[in-house]
């Protein structure tokens with residue numbers, strides 16, 4: 001397959017070629033450089049595998065991996081590829097086992113990925129002699145599953161195929177780490193549930209979506225109508241030194257009010273002034289102590305950790321959103337809604353209720369899946385064209401307002417460097 005050539009119209013990244021989203025070879029190069037080398041990828045929460053033997057099947061990039069908890073309580077991440085004939089032997093999404101057995105020839109592995117059993121390794125005894133079997137110098141120690149490097153922090157598990165990757169903390173950088181530690185501050189996490197969706201668009205569009213503070217107050221009429229996200233709220237956009245990760249921080253109530261009645265919202269016009277919720281409990285928002293950061297109480301912090309994950313706090317709804325690419329034109333998007341072990345029953349209910357705003361059919365985020373799909377359709381039909389990313393100027397830098405596309409420009413600055421494009 002021939003590549004669509006990349007033509008940058010300008011020095012910087014304020015005009016992003018559609019060809020960045022349309023090419024399978026380029027996509028494979030992205031997987032190598034972003035997902036399989038020099039980067040940490042999200043794999044899950046410790047709370048998903050609380051007991052020895054627990055496992056969860058997931059992916060790093062497009063490679064199938066299994067996150068396990070071994071008998072000694074340690075977390076391991078191994079590739080789901082049998083050392084024998086390469087089969088993806090683990091088919092369940094979650095479970096508990098004391099070993100993994102590949103169904104093809106029943107090679108068995110420990111939860112750490114060590115090869116422990118090879119049927120007929122020493123052949124079969126027939127007519128007084130031994131026939132077949134593995135060569136005498138075959139050593140199971142040389143044929144374990146590929147083990148990834150693992151890092152955990154605040155109950156979140158990351159893995160990397162690259163054992164020379166920098167520390168997770170250096171990877172995030174101090175600015176993003178501060179927001180990460182605010183959300184994952186050591187409290188025990190509780191998994192509330194999952195959403196899975198397939199979005200027929202390039203995976204980078206999801207990163208862009210959460211680096212784009214321009215759209216929530218315009219596309220998401222639900223947000224605007226009920227005052228949850230407003231362009232004139234007090235806000236901050238923050239990045240790591242490479243401009244690959246970001247945090248969009250917004251403090252509700254600093255401009256308009258979320259009251260469950262649209263007409264009480266001022267300044268920024270509402271979609272439908274008189275619209276009211278049949279069930280106002282969706283807006284039963286209770287500030288929590290952990291929101292506090294310096295002199296602020298941010299009610300929404302959307303973190304993008306490049307390339308694999310988004311960490312969401314939208315009022316009382318907290319979740320991880322895992323980006324799982326599948327070719328250049330699609331990705332699976334997996335939401336893990338969670339809460340905290342010390343939540344009151346009321347807060348538990350509140351988080352569940354507010355999670356209805358998110359996920360594939362969420363009142364808010366259903367919109368994002370659609371706009372990504374329709375963007376991808378245009379890229380495929382017009383690969384020589386480009387998009388405009390010029391809001392807030394053409395350069396890259398942190399801001400204290402939302403009316404800018406600087407985080408997207410920053411991400412593509414990093415992308416150009418790593419992809420040498």
Ligand SMILES: [Fe+2]
Nearest residue numbers: 209215216368
């Ligand atoms: Fe959105």
